Amino acid sequence: MHKAAVPLTALGLVIAVWIALSLPRSLPQANATSDHAATGDPGEIPGFRADAWQLPDDDLLGFVEIPAGRFLMGSDVVIDPMAFDIERWSSANAQGTLELPTFYIGRFEVTVAQIHAFVEATGYPLDEQVLSGEPRHPAAFISWPDAIAYSRWLDETLRNSPATPVSLSTLLEAGWRVTLPTEAEWEKGARGADGRIYPWGSEPRRDRASYEQRGTTPVGSHECPECPFGLYDMAGNVWEWTRSPYQPYPYDPTDDTEGLENEALWVMRGGSFADPERFVRAANRGGADPGARRAFIGFRIAISPS
Numbered sequence: 456m457h458k459a460a461v462p463l464t465a466l467g468l469v470i471a472v473w474i475a476l477s478l479p480r481s482l483p484q485a486n487a488t489s490d491h492a493a494t495g496d497p498g499e500i501p502g503f504r505a506d507a508w509q510l511p512d513d514d515l516l517g518f519v520e521i522p523a524g525r526f527l528m529g530s531d532v533v534i535d536p537m538a539f540d541i542e543r544w545s546s547a548n549a550q551g552t553l554e555l556p557t558f559y560i561g562r563f564e565v566t567v568a569q570i571h572a573f574v575e576a577t578g579y580p581l582d583e584q585v586l587s588g589e590p591r592h593p594a595a596f597i598s599w600p601d602a603i604a605y606s607r608w609l610d611e612t613l614r615n616s617p618a619t620p621v622s623l624s625t626l627l628e629a630g631w632r633v634t635l636p637t638e639a640e641w642e643k644g645a646r647g648a649d650g651r652i653y654p655w656g657s658e659p660r661r662d663r664a665s666y667e668q669r670g671t672t673p674v675g676s677h678e679c680p681e682c683p684f685g686l687y688d689m690a691g692n693v694w695e696w697t698r699s700p701y702q703p704y705p706y707d708p709t710d711d712t713e714g715l716e717n718e719a720l721w722v723m724r725g726g727s728f729a730d731p732e733r734f735v736r737a738a739n740r741g742g743a744d745p746g747a748r749r750a751f752i753g754f755r756i757a758i759s760p761s
């Protein structure tokens with residue numbers, strides 16, 4: 456069953472995001488150089504595999520296992536005074552405990568180089584705003600349908616390629632799929648089980664994330680040894696689409712699969728280079744029109760059992 460309309464408090468953040476979405480579409484990229492061919496092959500990038508769709512060069516092609524178990528979702532304004540009302544779990548409880556099965560999520564945001572591999576394989580129409588980005592930066596100007604299209608292509612590609620690691624093939628053959636994370640999966644990946652405010656702890660840290668900056672940075676630029684699962688840029692750099700429609704809490708997994716044709720906004724998480732620290736907290740929830748293509752919106756992928 457669907458809940459009632461998004462409450463007024465939620466609309467406040469939605470309006471804030473709408474204002475953000477009305478910013479100029481072409482913000483500059485940090486560290487940009489002019490020697491990159493706009494639509495050419497990105498070639499070899501250290502730490503990534505040109506022979507494997509520019510995915511990260513490790514045993515699971517950049518997918519990180521998030522073990523099954525409970526985590527604390529949402530925010531208590533007594534613990535985190537910067538929390539928005541929409542992060543409150545219910546009138547009775549500020550936070551909720553949610554049990555998730557094992558899933559996998561990308562160590563990094565999806566890069567421009569990975570999008571090139573997708574476009575070259577499929578001819579999917581993406582314009583120069585996406586393709587002219589630096590290869591190791593997060594892909595931006597990505598709409599929700601664009602992110603879904605990439606996920607579906609990678610799902611099919613990994614299923615059918617002999618280059619896919621056996622551990623990933625086994626998951627896919629068992630019915631798992633490459634997709635966007637739900638907002639619950641995303642939040643657990645960002646903050647772990649202990650309810651921390653930022654991926655690294657309770658205080659904002661400029662050495663751990665890219666926020667209040669003029670443009671994106673290459674994925675993985677900010678080491679985060681304190682982060683629970685070793686994921687990079689879960690705070691800042693680009694907002695990340697999820698496969699969850701924007702609904703008031705308490706979070707209900709059935710909202711992610713039922714009645715989606717009626718949804719107007721999709722959840723994105725993590726804040727961006729353009730946002731203040733309040734927006735890059737792990738529990739913050741952004742909502743955007745699925746067709747929005749903006750300089751500060753990208754995504755990361757997951758492999759989910761459901």
Ligand SMILES: [Ca+2]
Nearest residue numbers: 688691693725
């Ligand atoms: Ca991010």
